[in-house]
Amino acid sequence: MEAHAKTAMQYIEDKRDLIVGLSDRVWELAELSLQEHESAACLAEALCGEGFTITEVEGLPAAFVAEWGSGEPILGFLGEYDALPGVSQKAQVEREELVPRGAGHACGHNLLGAASFGAAIALKKEMEAGNLPGTIRFYGCPAEEAYGGKVFMAREGLFDDCDVCLTWHPGSINRVRTGSSLAIDGLMVTFYGRTAHASGDPYNGRSALDAVQLMNMGIEFMREHMPPDARIHYTIVDGGRQPNVVPAVASEWLYVRGPEKDMVVDLNERVVNCAEGAAQMTDTTVEVEVLSSLWHTLNNRTLENQLLDCMKRVGRPQFSSEDRELAEAFSRTVSMDQKKASLRKQGLDPEEYAECGLHESILEDMSDQEPGGSTDVADVSWCCPTAQFSTACAALGTPGHSWQLVAQAGLGIGHEGMLAAARIMAEAGLALLTDEELRARAKKEFEERTGGIPYTTSLPDEIPSFYLERK
Ligand SMILES: [Zn+2]
Numbered sequence: 001m002e003a004h005a006k007t008a009m010q011y012i013e014d015k016r017d018l019i020v021g022l023s024d025r026v027w028e029l030a031e032l033s034l035q036e037h038e039s040a041a042c043l044a045e046a047l048c049g050e051g052f053t054i055t056e057v058e059g060l061p062a063a064f065v066a067e068w069g070s071g072e073p074i075l076g077f078l079g080e081y082d083a084l085p086g087v088s089q090k091a092q093v094e095r096e097e098l099v100p101r102g103a104g105h106a107c108g109h110n111l112l113g114a115a116s117f118g119a120a121i122a123l124k125k126e127m128e129a130g131n132l133p134g135t136i137r138f139y140g141c142p143a144e145e146a147y148g149g150k151v152f153m154a155r156e157g158l159f160d161d162c163d164v165c166l167t168w169h170p171g172s173i174n175r176v177r178t179g180s181s182l183a184i185d186g187l188m189v190t191f192y193g194r195t196a197h198a199s200g201d202p203y204n205g206r207s208a209l210d211a212v213q214l215m216n217m218g219i220e221f222m223r224e225h226m227p228p229d230a231r232i233h234y235t236i237v238d239g240g241r242q243p244n245v246v247p248a249v250a251s252e253w254l255y256v257r258g259p260e261k262d263m264v265v266d267l268n269e270r271v272v273n274c275a276e277g278a279a280q281m282t283d284t285t286v287e288v289e290v291l292s293s294l295w296h297t298l299n300n301r302t303l304e305n306q307l308l309d310c311m312k313r314v315g316r317p318q319f320s321s322e323d324r325e326l327a328e329a330f331s332r333t334v335s336m337d338q339k340k341a342s343l344r345k346q347g348l349d350p351e352e353y354a355e356c357g358l359h360e361s362i363l364e365d366m367s368d369q370e371p372g373g374s375t376d377v378a379d380v381s382w383c384c385p386t387a388q389f390s391t392a393c394a395a396l397g398t399p400g401h402s403w404q405l406v407a408q409a410g411l412g413i414g415h416e417g418m419l420a421a422a423r424i425m426a427e428a429g430l431a432l433l434t435d436e437e438l439r440a441r442a443k444k445e446f447e448e449r450t451g452g453i454p455y456t457t458s459l460p461d462e463i464p465s466f467y468l469e470r471k
Pocket of ligand 1: 109
């Protein structure tokens with residue numbers, strides 16, 4: 001009979017208002033990556049209030065490690081709290097910005113950090129009640145959405161002595177995360193030309209924006225000749241100021257992704273060739289700066305199976321009838337085609353769930369999922385055995401990074417999914433702390449998957465100033 005974290009479950013219930021309050025506060029703050037100082041401070045203060053010791057991470061803004069207990073085993077919970085730009089939204093079913101052109105929690109990281117907080121404090125209570133040895137860590141990880149704070153922390157060796165790290169991500173279904181994630185590099189490409197009057201003497205100008213456009217032409221033609229599961233996307237962050245001035249400077253921010261790190265390295269070279277070719281064509285010069293670099297995830301079946309057991313025991317979100325009604329209303333804000341495509345992608349039968357607002361069961365399919373996105377959790381997974389899951393924090397069919405997601409991350413739907421996540425992590429935490437054999441199996445699998453390759457990263461040594469200045 002496996003241990004059941006009864007005290008922890010009760011404590012999460014007792015601390016419900018605190019956990020929900022933290023999530024809502026971070027939701028309101030909606031701070032961008034590497035600027036999430038207040039969000040980090042809220043969580044750190046609350047952990048301090050629960051008896052954890054806080055250590056800042058030197059050189060990385062808004063990062064900290066909270067620790068309680070002593071000795072082995074060491075169990076880490078990962079917390080995130082950064083928002084995304086341009087998706088501000090009120091907590092309601094109609095589209096309306098909370099702050100004009102402001103940021104919003106369109107990935108639900110307000111819930112992510114608060115649930116990991118809930119798990120950490122509840123497991124501490126359980127350990128005190130059972131007089132259990134070991135250390136709990138809450139990693140306050142900034143900048144998941146840009147830069148990748150965990151990569152910095154992994155390079156500092158902060159995860160190396162962990163027996164296991166657990167985390168989760170808000171989603172629209174309850175399931176363990178299996179399979180990998182895409183490796184990704186973030187590049188900033190800046191072209192330098194010279195200004196001129198765009199009508200009076202354009203022949204004297206050399207347009208940096210022309211270079212950006214020609215580089216993109218190259219990239220667009222490249223798409224047909226790159227692996228089908230690779231991805232490249234970009235935004236022009238500086239395209240000049242006014243049409244009558246030939247732009248002397250223009251820059252583009254690109255993400256290059258692929259299922260394996262090596263593929264991203266190859267694609268980067270081809271993107272740089274496009275940039276250099278465009279510079280030659282336009283008589284401009286070009287600079288390429290690496291802004292971020294994330295690995296693909298090494299998953300861990302041993303831990304994933306454990307998470308599924310825990311999910312089945314304590315992981316069903318406790319939605320109210322009000323949550324269900326709201327979810328149906330949110331579901332109606334996306335077209336049926338869009339909803340069905342999303343259900344299919346997530347492994348749910350589109351016909352069975354077409355009219356359903358919320359996923360209230362546990363999806364037990366443990367086959368490898370498509371690595372749709374990227375995450376800096378991947379870098380942690382190269383340092384210690386790591387596993388993740390998602391819970392339903394939004395209506396079925398809710399698109400990622402959308403205003404609908406921001407709204408639900410600030411409502412009861414998100415809160416219930418978050419509390420379920422806290423219970424699952426506390427339950428799994430107890431199993432891991434008390435079962436040495438389970439930890440050993442997870443470690444053995446981790447070593448097999450890394451193949452003994454030590455963790456390295458091509459993250460730039462200094463944090464690019466671009467992140468610190470943007471709005
Ligand atoms: Zn996210």
